[in-house]
Amino acid sequence: MLKQMVLCGKYVSGLIKGGLMPVPKRRHSHSRKNKRRSQFKLNPLNYIECPKCHTPKLPHRVCPNCGNYKDVLVVPPKEEKEKT
Numbered sequence: 001m002l003k004q005m006v007l008c009g010k011y012v013s014g015l016i017k018g019g020l021m022p023v024p025k026r027r028h029s030h031s032r033k034n035k036r037r038s039q040f041k042l043n044p045l046n047y048i049e050c051p052k053c054h055t056p057k058l059p060h061r062v063c064p065n066c067g068n069y070k071d072v073l074v075v076p077p078k079e080e081k082e083k084t
C-alpha cells in the first residue's frame, strides 16, 4: 500500500501509520476564526444553599463549611486549635 501511494504521488508528510491524514483545503480567515471563538465563554458557577448550615456550596459536592453531604457527615470539620 505504501509503495502504491508513493507511486501515485500521494505520499505526503501527513502520512501516519498506514493512512493519509485529512488536510484542510483552505485556511480559515481571521474573521471566521474570531467569529467562532466569540462563542467561547465560561458559565457562571451554580451555587446552592447547604441544607445543614445554609452557606452557599456547589451542587453534588460535600459542603466545605460543615462537611455534610445529603444530611450525612462525610468529612468531619477540622478543629482550629490544632493549627496553632
Ligand SMILES: [Zn+2]
Residues within 6 Å of the ligand: 050, 051, 052, 053, 054, 055, 063, 064, 065, 066, 067, 068
Ligand atoms: Zn454545610
